Amino acid sequence: SQEPVYREQVETGATVLRTAPSHLRFGHVEYFAWSGQGERIPVLIDYLLRHHFPELADGAELFAEVVRRTARLIAKWQAAGFCHGVMNTDNMSLLGLTLDYGPYGFIDAYVPDFVCNHSDPGGRYALDQQPAVGYWNLQKLAQALAGHVDGDALAAALAQYEHQLMLHYSELMRAKLGLAVWEEDDPALFRELFRLLAAHGVDYHLFLRRLGEVTREGAWPASLLTLLPEPAAWQGWLETYRARLAREGSEDGVRKGLMDSVNPKYVLRNTLAQRVIEAAEQGDMVPFERLFAALQHPYDEQPEYEELATPQPAWYCGGELSCSS
Numbered sequence: 001s002q003e004p005v006y007r008e009q010v011e012t013g014a015t016v017l018r019t020a021p022s023h024l025r026f027g028h029v030e031y032f033a034w035s036g037q038g039e040r041i042p043v044l045i046d047y048l049l050r051h052h053f054p055e056l057a058d059g060a061e062l063f064a065e066v067v068r069r070t071a072r073l074i075a076k077w078q079a080a081g082f083c084h085g086v087m088n089t090d091n092m093s094l095l096g097l098t099l100d101y102g103p104y105g106f107i108d109a110y111v112p113d114f115v116c117n118h119s120d121p122g123g124r125y126a127l128d129q130q131p132a133v134g135y136w137n138l139q140k141l142a143q144a145l146a147g148h149v150d151g152d153a154l155a156a157a158l159a160q161y162e163h164q165l166m167l168h169y170s171e172l173m174r175a176k177l178g179l180a181v182w183e184e185d186d187p188a189l190f191r192e193l194f195r196l197l198a199a200h201g202v203d204y205h206l207f208l209r210r211l212g213e214v215t216r217e218g219a220w221p222a223s224l225l226t227l228l229p230e231p232a233a234w235q236g237w238l239e240t241y242r243a244r245l246a247r248e249g250s251e252d253g254v255r256k257g258l259m260d261s262v263n264p265k266y267v268l269r270n271t272l273a274q275r276v277i278e279a280a281e282q283g284d285m286v287p288f289e290r291l292f293a294a295l296q297h298p299y300d301e302q303p304e305y306e307e308l309a310t311p312q313p314a315w316y317c318g319g320e321l322s323c324s325s
Contacts, residue, residue, distance in 0.1 A: 012281075020097055022052060026141045027090030033144035041148045052095060060153035063145060067138055067157045069096025071164035074134045078127070079172035081107040081204045085117040087125045087133045089140050106267050108312035110197035110204040135161050175262050176208050177241070178255040180248050189244070192237050200229050203311040205267050212259035214238070215252045216245050227311070264298035265309045272308060 001013035024044075032040040045059045056062050073096045077084060083105050084091070084098070091100040105116030112128040120126075125133060138161060142154040173190055174182065197204060206227055213221035220238060225231045245255070272291055279287040294305040 018099075020093075020095075020099065022093075022095050022097075023099065024048065024094045025090055025099065026092040026094065026137055026144075027088075028094075029141060029144045030089055038147065041145065045148065048094060059145065059149040060157070063142065063149055063154055064157035064160070066094055066096070066141070067161050068164050070134050070138060071161050072096065072168045073098065074130050075165050075169035075172060077130055078169055079176060081110075081127070083107065083114055083116040083125070083127045084130065085120070085125055087130060087137065089137045092134075092137050092141075105270055107204050108269055108271075109201040110194065110207075111201075112194070112198055131162075131165055134165070172262075176259065178212060178250065178259040179244065180250065183244070189237075189240065192240075196234060196237055200233065202227055202229075205264060206309070206311060208263040209260070209265050211241075212256040212263065214242065214245075216242060216250065261299055265301065266294045266298040266305065268295060269312060271312055 001015075003013040005011045005013045029041060029044060032038060032044065042059075045062060048062060049056055049058075053062055053065060056065060070092065073093075076082075077098075084101050085103040085105065086100065093099045103117040103119075105114070107114050107127060112126075113123055114127040115121075115123050115125070117125060123129065135158075138158060142158060145154060170182070170186060170190075174180075174186065177189075177193075179186075196202070197207065207224070210221060210224040210227065213223060220231075228234050268291075276288045276291050279285070290305060291308060294302055294308050
């Protein structure tokens with residue numbers, strides 16, 4: 001639409017249609033609890049059980065499943081380098097879906113405390129805070145359910161959150177690193193990787209993608225080394241990683257195929273989106289069509305879109321968005 005919309009600046013109007021199996025959130029339960037309508041909570045629980053969780057018996061099992069789904073969802077966010085931006089309880093899905101991500105963002109260079117929302121100067125919803133906020137939100141949901149669901153059952157379910165999140169996150173990161181089995185040293189391997197990524201400002205997505213080119217023997221891939229400002233600082237970690245591959249008997253070609261299937265080459269980066277927006281504002285939709293086409297198959301090589309798979313340019317220093325960005 002050409003109708004003007006007044007936000008941070010005058011924009012042309014648009015309508016976005018969001019679809020989901022359900023838009024019920026933690027906030028619906030809280031609203032009934034804190035507005036003196038507690039008698040509606042059992043009705044809402046019954047609705048959820050009948051329409052979305054027919055395999056569950058009662059509110060206690062329902063809450064335990066919400067805890068499990070929330071933990072797994074946030075594990076996926078962390079592994080994907082996805083920052084939701086506005087994790088209040090009213091934006092948390094009771095089905096464990098990603099809802100209401102207005103000023104969201106994928107990280108470029110690995111920044112643990114990345115904040116994508118310009119109205120979050122304190123970093124409450126920073127990337128590395130998302131697991132803790134997920135737990136806090138579940139606590140608020142449990143408080144709203146108290147009196148309708150057994151308190152011991154609520155506490156027992158909450159106690160499983162961290163275990164569920166770390167278990168799934170570990171599985172996801174092993175897949176992204178091409179590791180087939182769990183080892184006790186996994187946490188140390190992950191921690192050192194993240195330390196190096198943060199210390200050297202290395203692109204998270206492209207590093208994992210190009211790590212798939214590492215072989216059990218021979219030189220390190222040139223494509224990977226070009227991402228590292230100080231390759232020498234990475235020698236220790238890379239040797240440890242290669243030794244791990246050898247212990248597993250990892251086959252280079254098979255591992256690369258598996259890693260490519262979970263590490264996207266093409267990511268919706270803010271800098272790419274900004275370029276598309278600027279072109280569209282001038283009536284040029286070709287950049288949009290190209291980006292949209294590339295993102296339909298983010299794990300494929302697609303050499304015709306190679307320029308869309310490069311690190312964040314030095315000139316781009318932004319990253320925080322608003323709900324109207």
